[in-house]
Amino acid sequence: MTTVCKENSCTGCMACTAVCAKNAISVETAPEAYNAVIDTALCVDCGACRRVCQVDAPLPLLAPRQWLQGWTADDAQRSRSASGGAAYEIEKAFLQGGGHVWTCRFSDGGFRIEEVGGVDALQAFANSKYVKSDPSGAYAAIREQLRTERVLFVGLPCQAAGLKRYIGEKNAERLYTADLICHGTPSPQMLEIFLQQYGRTLGDASDISFRTKTNAGIRYQVEVDSVPLEV
Numbered sequence: 001m002t003t004v005c006k007e008n009s010c011t012g013c014m015a016c017t018a019v020c021a022k023n024a025i026s027v028e029t030a031p032e033a034y035n036a037v038i039d040t041a042l043c044v045d046c047g048a049c050r051r052v053c054q055v056d057a058p059l060p061l062l063a064p065r066q067w068l069q070g071w072t073a074d075d076a077q078r079s080r081s082a083s084g085g086a087a088y089e090i091e092k093a094f095l096q097g098g099g100h101v102w103t104c105r106f107s108d109g110g111f112r113i114e115e116v117g118g119v120d121a122l123q124a125f126a127n128s129k130y131v132k133s134d135p136s137g138a139y140a141a142i143r144e145q146l147r148t149e150r151v152l153f154v155g156l157p158c159q160a161a162g163l164k165r166y167i168g169e170k171n172a173e174r175l176y177t178a179d180l181i182c183h184g185t186p187s188p189q190m191l192e193i194f195l196q197q198y199g200r201t202l203g204d205a206s207d208i209s210f211r212t213k214t215n216a217g218i219r220y221q222v223e224v225d226s227v228p229l230e231v
């Protein structure tokens with residue numbers, strides 16, 4: 001197996017699949033690891049994938065300029081968000097300022113990075129999904145929008161890094177990113193294995209929630225279509 005970065009060390013950000021002009025790379029997902037596998041019959045050895053790879057060529061770390069903290073004053077929204085709903089407020093302000101927002105939504109059994117259609121559509125994107133989401137097609141569409149528009153990307157740190165690498169310097173001043181604190185994301189396959197114990201699959205769920213807020217605080221609990229799965 002020929003891989004972009006060292007075997008079993010891929011973050012799954014998918015910048016390499018987006019940058020490959022020959023469609024020679026696919027990210028293989030297994031419960032224990034991701035691998036960006038190169039189809040050597042299609043590869044022309046241009047090196048673009050390794051140049052955008054954050055494992056092969058790590059991004060420099062930045063020192064914090066300012067530390068702010070806060071949460072939404074909207075009680076209902078705070079209750080629907082995983083933590084304080086700051087992400088929702090940042091996204092809403094960006095949309096109201098005329099920018100485009102891309103973030104993660106669960107639909108048709110998958111966790112995908114999609115463009116938010118407007119403030120009214122934001123609800124469907126709120127809340128943390130504690131699995132790797134799929135940015136297929138998003139990076140190229142964002143690059144296109146950045147020619148003339150401002151874009152906010154809210155997602156996993158590996159995705160924000162992958163997107164920055166993919167965009168490069170051209171029009172980068174119009175790109176804003178907000179990445180979540182994340183200690184690693186399991187594959188959706190892990191979630192499928194978990195759901196199987198309850199006779200459910202992601203494909204038959206219209207909604208899924210990983211965290212519920214109760215009077216006693218925050219509980220980690222998977223709810224499918226508002227039905228709690230007791231662990």
Ligand SMILES: Cc1cc2nc3c(=O)[nH]c(=O)nc-3n(C[C@H](O)[C@H](O)[C@H](O)COP(=O)(O)OP(=O)(O)OC[C@H]3O[C@@H](n4cnc5c(N)ncnc54)[C@H](O)[C@@H]3O)c2cc1C
Pocket residue numbers: 080081082083084085086087088091103104105111125126127128129130131132133154155156180181182183184185
């Ligand atoms: C996989 C994962 C791991 C995390 N690990 C930690 C941790 O270890 N410690 C910690 O303090 N916080 C962690 N967080 C962050 C935390 O859950 C909250 O997202 C964060 O505090 C912001 O809360 P919020 O209420 O403002 O927004 P939320 O309601 O959580 O919304 C966050 C935004 O991120 C987007 N998003 C949610 N899930 C994904 C995903 N899988 N891929 C891409 N974008 C997504 C949503 O669409 C939304 O725009 C993690 C989040 C995720 C998704």
